[in-house]
Amino acid sequence: MENNPxxxxxxxxxxxxxxxxxLTGKAGTGKTTFLRRLREQSPKRMVVLAPTGIAAINAGGVTIHSFFQLSFAPFVPDTTLNSAQIHYRINKEKRNIIRSMDLLVIDEISMVRADLLDAVDATLRRYRDREKPFGGVQLLMIGDLQQLAPVVKDNEWEMLRHYYETPxxxxxxxxxxxxxxxxxxxxVYRQSDTFFLSLLNKIRENKADDEVLNELNKRYQRDFQPPKEEGYIRLTTHNNQAQRINDRELASLPGKAYSFRAEVKDDFPEYSYPADEVLTIKEGAQIM
Structure with missing residues (x-):
């Protein structure tokens, strides 16, 4: 960080x-490292949040919904906070944290919808300064708008589009x-190969031309079957694809299946679980 203006x-x-x-920038530019250092060294009283369970765990925080006790219903501006947006009253300890914090950090901000940020604002005003946006607390928003977009269903957007230009x-x-x-x-600190970086940047900016595609396709091995002992990890776009592969591979292993149920402590909602509540494995299963 010392050499990065x-x-x-x-x-x-x-x-x-x-x-x-x-704070924005493409993958590998030091956003997460900055947050980690800030947490370790800043004297400010901060709360670190993220829109999803996995992002919250990666950031060392909790989800926005769980911290502010928000429901998953869209937050419609100009209606009272007594609507479906608030699950239940925020306890005294949480209220004290909200009133005393100096800095609210939201990681993976690209996934945060406009109405969710306004729900955060309404909750902060409720327990801090009613006249100031976000109750007067400082915001640090970290993320990359060219990565994950906010999730908004058609019926939700039909309601919200009257209030917001974009989600x-x-x-x-x-x-x-x-x-x-x-x-x-x-x-970019994560990659030093300038040629590979230029390929990534062209794809990121939707400027992938024939040269880029040819370079990528050179590396495509149509009949490649990774050796089991090499421990390759298959990346998929959706959880159900990964689940199908996991189920198939597990079924192909000989031996007895063992199931383990997660221990859940304190307030840890199911939508924030970092793994399945019941994990079924066999001897020889590949575990990441």
Whole structure:
């Protein structure tokens, strides 16, 4: 970070001002490392949240919904917070955390819908300063708008489109009342191969031409079957695809299947589980 002017600037903004900050940049530019260092070294009292269970675990925080006790119903502006958006009353300990925090960090902000950010604003105003966006707390939003998009069903958007130009977080009414800085990190630390980086960037920007596709297709091995002992991991686009492969591979193993049920402590909602509640394995199963 010492040699990166953008990261230094981001640090100074968080440490020395109350200005909201959107920290962005492609994969491997140091966003997660910045957050980790901030948590370790900043004197500010911060809460770290993320839109999904896995993202929250990666960020070392909890989900937005669980922290603010929000339901998954769309948050419709201009209606009271006594609507379906609030599950149940926030307990005294949580209220004290909300009132005393200096900085609210939201990781993977690209997945956060505008109405969810406004629900956060309404909850913060309820327990802090009613007159200020987000109750006067400083926001650090981290993410990459060219990665995961917000999930919004057609029937939800039919309701929300009357209030928002887009489902993305930056359409939030509360955020539009504020002035926030954007800092884009450009140096990629995760890859040093400049040719490979240029391929990734062209795909990222939807500029993949014949040259890019030819380079990728050169590496395609139509009949490739990874040796079992090599421990290859197959990437899929959807959970149900992964589940089919896992079930098939498990069924092909000889021997007895053993099932283990997860222990759930405290308030850990099912939608935030990082793995299946019941894990079934056999001897020789590949586990990541």
């Amino acid at each position: 953008e990261l230094q600037l981001a640090w100074q903004f968080i440490e020395n001002t109350g200005t909201h900050l959107f 993305y977080f930056f359409a939030s009414r509360a955020l539009r009342e504020t002035t926030y800085m954007t800092i884009e990190l450009e140096k």
